[in-house]
Amino acid sequence: MKKLALGFALALTTVVAACSSTTDTTGSSGTSGTSGTSGTSGTTPDSGAPAGNAVTVKSNQFVPATLTIKPGDTVTWTWAGGAHTVTSGANCKSDGAYGTGSLKSAVGDTFTHTYPTAGTFEYFCEPHCVSSGMKGTIIVQ
Numbered sequence: 001m002k003k004l005a006l007g008f009a010l011a012l013t014t015v016v017a018a019c020s021s022t023t024d025t026t027g028s029s030g031t032s033g034t035s036g037t038s039g040t041s042g043t044t045p046d047s048g049a050p051a052g053n054a055v056t057v058k059s060n061q062f063v064p065a066t067l068t069i070k071p072g073d074t075v076t077w078t079w080a081g082g083a084h085t086v087t088s089g090a091n092c093k094s095d096g097a098y099g100t101g102s103l104k105s106a107v108g109d110t111f112t113h114t115y116p117t118a119g120t121f122e123y124f125c126e127p128h129c130v131s132s133g134m135k136g137t138i139i140v141q
């Protein structure tokens with residue numbers, strides 16, 4: 001009986017040792033992945049604002065409707081549903097500065113624009129601006 005119990009304990013110890021060494025390997029590779037991520041967040045200094053300058057294009061609204069970024073930042077609009085445009089301009093009138101041009105409707109579709117200089121930049125969705133007030137503002141500061 002004693003021999004059996006000892007053998008079992010030994011076997012158990014071996015299994016635990018094998019297990020923990022496997023866990024160590026996984027843990028350290030996970031850590032190196034994390035340090036890669038912190039390198040990315042290092043690109044965005046001080047402010048504590050989210051790294052991604054992202055706007056979701058939803059049914060008749062831009063979320064968030066107002067986004068604050070820094071000069072040189074690129075905003076990415078991602079379509080979540082419906083056919084919409086991103087068109088630069090205030091009061092539902094295109095100023096021709098930038099935009100998608102035509103309607104985009106595929107979920108997951110994106111549009112990007114880089115804002116090199118400080119200022120307040122309004123944009124809107126052509127089919128939904130007048131009817132639904134589908135507008136957005138990018139504040140670059």
Ligand SMILES: [Cu+2]
Pocket residue numbers: 060061082083084085125126127128129134
């Ligand atoms: Cu729209």
